Amino acid sequence: MPIGIPVPLPVVQIAATSLDQTEQTRDMIRGMLSESPAEHVYGLDIGKERIQFLDGRPGRIEPVASSSRGLEGARPTFVICDETHHWVSSNGGPTVFETLQRNADKTMADGSRLMQTTNAFNPNEESVAQRTYEKFLQDFPELLYDCREGAPVEDLTDSEAVLAALRDAYGDSYWAPVTGLVSKATDPLTPKAVFYRFYCNQIMESADNWIDKYTWESLFDRNDPIKPGDQIAIGFDGSLRSDSTAIVGCRLRDGKLFLIHIQEKDERDEDWQVNPFLVDRAMRLANETYKVEWVYCDPNQWQNQIGFWSLDFKELDKEGRDIVFEFPPQRVKQMAAAIERFHTAVLLGNEICHDGDKILRQHITNAVTFEVPQGVLITKESKGSKKKIDAAMAAVLAYAARGEAIADGRMKIRRKARMRTY
Template sequence: MLNETHHWVTGNNGDRMYETIDGNTTKRDSRYLAITNAYLPGEDSVAEKMREAYEKILEGRAADIGFMYDSIEAHAATPLTPEAIRIVLPKIRGDAAWLRVETILQSILDTTIAASRSRRMWLNQIVASEDALFGPAEWDVLRDDSKVLQPGDEIVIGFDGGLRDDSTCLVALRVSDMYACVLGLWEKPDGPRGDDWTVPRAQVDSAVHDAFRAFDVKGFYADVALWESYISEWSDTYGEGLAVKAPGKDSVGWDMRASLKASTMAHERLMRSIFDRKLVHDGDRKLRRHALNARRRTNNYGISFGKEGRESPKKVDAYAALMLAHEAMVDLRARGKKIRKRTGRGFFL
């Protein structure tokens, strides 16, 4: 039995204790049960590692080893009001009937206790760390399962590319309703499979061409770093038919390194669309992971974003691609023009 694994961190050797228990259990061909409250993101506790391992299995990024994860969590938008708590808490506590609602409510309403702790302790919510841009409450409410991207839809595309360690992502936003979905995401595999791994550039290139064949692409903004030659080819092939052009030397390249002010302003526009719930998505777990990994970075121009650390394995590239797609959408609505499609027909007088 592993109890309160949200407190098992490197500082108290909790991670080593977990590895020892796992090894001894494996030797005995046995199982173990871990019971915990919601963890604090960023502490790298055993509880956090278990949740991330479970989500990797759901995403298909890790083998299903018979890992069972059970958690009853309150909806992200649940308010900490007496009316809401009296309804929600009996559902969250399950068969733990000894937890008295009125007593817990007094703790939740105690202003000396941080609201984030109350959410983790009593509502089982994974509440974002202090420097996170978004928590589940802001991101999950944007999910709309009734929408789906259809062939022929008018879209804009954002692209952020890596080479070895960073991820590479292609994100689409539908023009009519700002519906976001991932067209492709290529990430370094965990473990030995990731040794000497590089982004499969041919697959990425094919995904771009597939997108232009399947949809009516109005704008395509791609970060140029590490992908200059491909971006030049994409611009030559599709640039003339785009309704809005990137502010670089060609119609596709949008260099995020060129102007801190431009990228910061673009990011603040994306944040506003998210907080105002103008953007919706399909609940893609990979995009969600990257968005929740993004950390606040303040500069002289406003709020930008980045990973939690330079060498952090928690990637944000899909979020960067979403920002570029959103910026293409902003420009399309502000200064885009209609492109007359070529019919191949000629007229002679």
């Protein structure tokens, strides 16, 4: 059985994609060491950010994040890589991991080790956790993979089967409220893929669909069609060559979504590109046809055009209000919140519906989810996928714009006429 031994220069690194993400592990370590025999035996200075020796001897426990250049050349004795299912290309996770692994490899003969802690990964994201698992499947030496997965559950309404799967997954974690987690299996706010991954620790073999076809179709409202003069909000997601461009409207009073304009890439035409004049005309025609109260635009590659819309729409507004706003996808926290609000409204069927447009439905059901520390975002099923999601992104922006317009007091309440008798 392996036994820990003292080393002359102990360097323990707690690694994550951001320093905030290391906080939970650091707090656990600080909590266990504080006022424990180890604090006095080893003479530890337990700081909020770093733990080191009181007498100035070399050695420390420290958090490290995604600055891989700064990490290069370190000589750690133990590295904890936390939540590696979040370590994806978009946040530099794989690059950071490669640096940490190289550093640990250089002193492996002296006992250095690297450990990952993770939930079940999303196979669509190619995270560090996924790459490690695939490495394990190849019987790679010097790799120990330890995982408890719950038994497969075909029917999530079968509470006994769900409870058995949860007990399998949680094992001897007696403090976990396993019985109370059974209800999560049928919670409308918990997608099936999320339940399987985060509660049963099961790796899903297919990507996490954001919204399925049947859920979306249940929101179809054939009554009360969109009419000229309706108060609406608009979402715009644009491209020039490599993707589609979409404009989606959302009526303020009931959240009814409808497709205003779409240009989808012709995969057979290598020289295809969006016609910006048609996009501009569609946006201006929408402003003439409806009472547009708020527009959210993804500004990527369209900054100049959005600037013109902003100036012109403000000038046309009777009250001189700002109508057009940028919503950059780089604002990850805000984007994740907008996607969550949209998704929650869809699952609950609350203040959201649509006119049955088939292209919008296809883009909505094409979208798959991926996780970031700030929440859940949506993307195509793969980088080269021909299944577009631009109208889905525009719908999210339109729904978010609706919320902003209502919060700003721009929605006019329709009052039913009352008959008066004398």
